[in-house]
Amino acid sequence: MFKKILIANRGEIACRVIRACREMKITSVAVYSEADRDALHVRMADEAYNIGPPPSSESYLRGDKLIEVAKQAGAEAIHPGYGFLSENAGFVRRVTDAGLAFIGPSPEAMEAMGGKMSARKIAIEAGVPVVPGTTEQLASSDEALSVAREIGFPVMLKASAGGGGKGMRLVEREEDLKNALEAAQSEAMASFGDDSVYVEKAVVRPRHIEIQVFSDKHGNHVHLGERECSIQRRHQKVIEECPSPINSAELREKMGACAVMVSKAVNYVGAGTVEFLVSDLDKSFYFLEMNTRLQVEHPVTELVTGFDLVREQIRVAWGEKLSFAQGDVVMSGHAIECRVYAEDPDTNFLPSPGTISRLRLPAGSGIRDDGGIYEGAEISIYYDPMISKFATHGRDRAEAIDRMRRALAEYEVGGIKTTLPFFRDVVEDEEFIAGKIDTGFIPRFKERHRKIDVDERERDLAIIAATLASEKSVSAVSGNGKGCQNASKWALAGRLAALQGRF
Numbered sequence: 001m002f003k004k005i006l007i008a009n010r011g012e013i014a015c016r017v018i019r020a021c022r023e024m025k026i027t028s029v030a031v032y033s034e035a036d037r038d039a040l041h042v043r044m045a046d047e048a049y050n051i052g053p054p055p056s057s058e059s060y061l062r063g064d065k066l067i068e069v070a071k072q073a074g075a076e077a078i079h080p081g082y083g084f085l086s087e088n089a090g091f092v093r094r095v096t097d098a099g100l101a102f103i104g105p106s107p108e109a110m111e112a113m114g115g116k117m118s119a120r121k122i123a124i125e126a127g128v129p130v131v132p133g134t135t136e137q138l139a140s141s142d143e144a145l146s147v148a149r150e151i152g153f154p155v156m157l158k159a160s161a162g163g164g165g166k167g168m169r170l171v172e173r174e175e176d177l178k179n180a181l182e183a184a185q186s187e188a189m190a191s192f193g194d195d196s197v198y199v200e201k202a203v204v205r206p207r208h209i210e211i212q213v214f215s216d217k218h219g220n221h222v223h224l225g226e227r228e229c230s231i232q233r234r235h236q237k238v239i240e241e242c243p244s245p246i247n248s249a250e251l252r253e254k255m256g257a258c259a260v261m262v263s264k265a266v267n268y269v270g271a272g273t274v275e276f277l278v279s280d281l282d283k284s285f286y287f288l289e290m291n292t293r294l295q296v297e298h299p300v301t302e303l304v305t306g307f308d309l310v311r312e313q314i315r316v317a318w319g320e321k322l323s324f325a326q327g328d329v330v331m332s333g334h335a336i337e338c339r340v341y342a343e344d345p346d347t348n349f350l351p352s353p354g355t356i357s358r359l360r361l362p363a364g365s366g367i368r369d370d371g372g373i374y375e376g377a378e379i380s381i382y383y384d385p386m387i388s389k390f391a392t393h394g395r396d397r398a399e400a401i402d403r404m405r406r407a408l409a410e411y412e413v414g415g416i417k418t419t420l421p422f423f424r425d426v427v428e429d430e431e432f433i434a435g436k437i438d439t440g441f442i443p444r445f446k447e448r449h450r451k452i453d454v455d456e457r458e459r460d461l462a463i464i465a466a467t468l469a470s471e472k473s474v475s476a477v478s479g480n481g482k483g484c485q486n487a488s489k490w491a492l493a494g495r496l497a498a499l500q501g502r503f
Contacts, residue, residue, distance in 0.1 A: 001024065001026070001314075001315075001318055002026055002076045002077050002101070002314065002317075002318060003026065003027060003076060004026065004027040004028075004029060004073065004074055004075045004076055005017075005021055005026055005027070005028060005029065005075055005076070005077045005078070005079055005103070005314070006029040006031065006066065006069065006070040006073060006075040006077070006078050006079070007028060007029065007030055007031070007041070007045070007078075007079050007081065008031060008060070008066045008078050008079065008080050008081065008084065008085060009041075009060065009079075009080060009081030009082075009083070009084055009086075010031075010032065010033075010036055010039060010041055010060060010372075010383065011039070011040075011041065011372035011383070011384075011386070011387075012370050012371055012372030012373075012386065012387065012388055012389060013081035013082055013083075013294075013296075013372075014030060014041035014045075014081060014372070015040055015041050015044055015370070015371070015372050016081075016310060016370050017079050017081060017310055018030070018041060018044045018045055019044075020308065020310040020311050020314065021314075023311065024311060024314060026314070027046045027047070028044075028045045028046050028047070029045060029046065029047045029048070029049070029069070029070070029073045029075050030042050030044070030045030030047065030048040030049070031048070031049050031050075031051045031059075031060070031065075031066060031069055032048055032049070032050060032051065032059075033050075033051060033052055033053060033054050033055075033056075033058075033059035033060065033382070034050070034052070034053055034054050034059075035054035035378075035380045035382050035383075036380070037050070038377070038378070039372070039377070040371075040372050040373060040374055040377065041372060047073055049069045049072070049073065051065045051066065051069060052065060054380065054382045055382060056084065056382065056383065060084045060085075061084055061085060063085055063088070063090075063091040063094055063095075064094075066078065066085070066091075067094060067095060067098050067100065070098075070100055071098065071100075075100070076100065076101060077100060077101035077102070077103055077314075077317060078095055078100055078101070078102055078103065079103040079104075079310075079313070079314070080102070080103070080104060080293065081293075081294070082293050082294055082295065082296060083384065086104065086293040086294075087110055087114055087291070087292050087293055088110075089107035089108075089110040089111045089114065090107070092104070092106070092107040092110065093107050101317050101318075102317070103270070103313050103314060103317040104269075104270050104271075104292070104293060104313070104317070105268055105269050105270050105272065105292050106267070106269060108266070108267075109266040109267060109268050109269070109292060110292045112266045113262075113266060113272075113289070113290040113292050114161070114292065115160045115161060115196075116158060116159075116160045116161075116198065116289050117134070117135055117136060117137065117160045117196070117198050118160075119287075119289055119290055120133075120135050120198075120287070121135050122262065122265050122266060123262055123265075123287040125265070126258075126261045126262055126264075126265045127261065128258045128261055128262055128287045129258070129284075129285065129286050129287060130200075130286055130287045131200040131201050131203060131277060131286040131287075131288070132151045132200065132201045133147070133151060133155075133156075133198060133199050133200025133201055134147055134198045134199050134200070135198070136198070137160065137196040137197065137198065138181065138197050138198060138199060141177065141178040141181050141182075144157070144177055144178075144181050144199055145174065145177055145178075147199050148171070148174070148177060148199055149174070151199075151200075151201045152201065153171065153172055153173065153174065153202075154170060154171060154172040154202040155170075155171050155177075155199050155200065155201060155202050156168065156169070156170055156171070156199070156200050156201075156202045157169040157171060157180055157181055157184040157197050157198075157199055158184070158197065158198055158199075158200065159184060159187070159188035159191070159192060159194070159195075159196065159197055160188075160194065160196035160197065160198055161188065161192040161193075161194040161196065165232075165234050165235025165236050166187055166188065166191040166192070167184050167185070167187045167188030167191060167192070167197060168184065168235055169181075169183060169184045170202060171202075172202075181197065184197050185197050203277045203279055203286065204279065204281065205279070205280045205281065205438045205439075205440065206230075206277040206278060206279060206280065206438055206439055207228065207230045207244070207246070207277070207278040207279075207280055207437065207438050207439070208228075208229045208230045208232065208237070208275065208276075208277060208278075208288075208439055209226050209227070209228055209229065209230070209244050209246075209255070209275075209276050209277075209278045209285070210226065210227050210229055210273045210274065210275040210276065210291075210295070211223050211224075211225070211226050211227075211255050211256055211258075211259035211273065211274045211275075211276070212224040212225065212226075212227065212271070212272075212273055212295070212298070212301045212309075213259050213260060213262075213263045213268070213271075213272050213273065213274055214270070214271055214272075214309070214312060214316075214322060215263050215268045215269050215270065215272070215316075215322075216269060216316045216320070216321050216322045217269055217316065217319055218321050220321060220322050220325070221260045221263045221264055221268070222260070222322065222324065222325065222326045222329060223256035223257075223259050223260055223326070223329070224301050224305050224307065224329050225242060225243055225252055225256070225301065225304070225305065225329065225331050226242070226243055226244050226252055226255060226256075227240050227241065227242045227243075227244070227295075227297055227300060227301060228240060228241040228242070228243070228244035228245060228246075228437060229275075229297065230437045230438050230439050230441060231426070231432075231437060231441050231442060232439055232441075232442065233349050233442050234349070237296070237297065237339065238338070238339050238341075238419065238422075238442075239336065239337065239338055239339070239423070239426065240297035240300055240336070240337045240339075241300060241334065241335065241336050241337070241397070241400075242297075242300035242301050242303070242304045242331075242334070242335050243304065243331055243334065245397060245435025245437060246278070246283070246435075247397075248283070251278075251283055251285070254285075255276055255278075255285055258274070258276075258285075258287065259274035262274050262287070262290060268292075269316065270313055270316055270317065271293070271294045271295075271298070271309050271312070271313050272290060272291060272292050272293070273290065273291040273295045274287070274290050275287075275288040275289050275290070275291065276288055280438050294309060294310065294313065296339065296386070296389060297337050297339075297389070298310075299335070299337055299368055299370055299389055299391045300335035300336065300337045300391055301335075303333075303335035303368065303391060303393040304331050304332055304333060304334065304335050304393070305329055305330070305331065305332070306332065307323075307324060307329075333393055333394055333395050333396065333399075333400070334393070334394055334395075334396050334397040334399070334400045335391055335392065335393045335394075335400060336391060336392055336397075336400045336401065336404050337389055337390065337391040338390045338391075338404070338408070338419070338423045339386055339388075339389060339390075339419070340371075340386070340387050340388040340389075340390050340411075340413075340418055340419055340420060340423075341385045341386050341387065341418065341419045342354075342379045342385040342386075342387055342416050342417070342418055343385055343417065343418065343419055344417035345417075345419055345421060345422035346417075349419070351381070351385045352379070352385070352416045352417035352418070353378075353379045353380060353381045353385070353416070354378075354379055354415055354416040355376065355377070355378050355379070355415050355416075356373055356374070356375055356376060356377050356378075356379065356413060356414065356415050356416060357375070357376075357414040357415030358375060358412060358413070358414030358415065359373065359374065359375040359412065359413055359414070360410065360411065360412035361410075361411065362406075362407035362408075362410035362411050363410075364403070364406075364407070365403070366392050366393040366394055366399075366400070366403045367391075367392055367403065367407050368390070368391045368392070368393070369388055369389075369390050369391075370388060370389040370390075370391075371387060371388035371389075371390075372387060372388070373387045373388065373413075379416055387413075387418070390407070390411070392404040392407055397435070401427055401433060404423075404427050405424075405427045405428070408420060408423050408424045408427065409424065425445075425449065426445065429445060429448075431444070431445070431448075432445075
């Protein structure tokens, strides 16, 4: 087994990999930018090396520096985590050329599945259903319009490279298509250096469901069930579940078989995720893309299946066979994960950097917090604002929700805004509790809560008006007696004080 591994990442995922290394008695090597000098992953690792200034382009994205440090430290392998260089085929080639092992798939598999258009072609050839649309880059707005008319509006414009919601536009009307295409191409070029955009049919009220796959170098391919990832903001996930509230064994088996077909088609090795759109109307499903890395939401799969996916990644990279077969994968209970971000939900989830002045983590049965912070830690402006993957596990979905509700009430982060208040509201929401989830959940959720706020405000204004009218009535009946008048004023003052927080 590897004796020393460099983790080419930061934050909570670096901490997660370090913990797996500790359990396997592998020396962990952390890297950090100047902004992360005091970060938790630096404190946890056996060794840590500075790789440059705060901007990721000058530190965590500098593949040459990462390889240099790995060789300097005597590491035998590099674990990329997710984000940064985790899906960069060129970096993988440089790693292997340097005589190091890359803990992840081959560069060829990354390239095949990294472009959404090429991935669609592979899925089609493998017999996996895909959303109707193009498999080539759109050459012009006229071509986009012709295809959109053929498959029918609404349509989605999507950047071929990258992810995270960049270069995506929903187009519901013909007259909006040209401007949306230009915006998608511009954003794609700025984000990925590639303005390739394709068009596909927009699935009505879709669920975003993904299948966790795992493969080894000996030709073994398995899936570990599905994750429900439909609750998203700006096309990025914020709450995930395993299994999906749909909880259909038949659908799971069909989607799992398709995911394995995609893995086999590219001779995949390691942990990966095949993502699907599932119609909430008829449960038809369509291949969306493949993420050739570990996913943020892997903890819910680990809680339900009992397998350590990071440990398995390391074993497979060393050359060992998977420690389990398809028949060994059993779903036990239900798990829910909330991505705790340093963001303000009341300002459309804008980042909230700053210093954590207070941190109180929940505990108890079925609770897991994969965090990368501590009290006094600084949340930087330079990186993704996720500070924790927080998950609960129960015997069923209802118990997992109950535990999440209780744990979120205990979870305290001071000094910055976080998404915790948003999660506390969601777990009380009737649609969420009923499992009525799709990618449009958050806009509907916000609209429901806006209506409640408006209704309560109107009710309270009516109460104030009635109290004022009552004061005049009491004054008139009492002949303006000071005792009754003062009593009425005190009652009004008490009511106004009770309502003060609403206005």
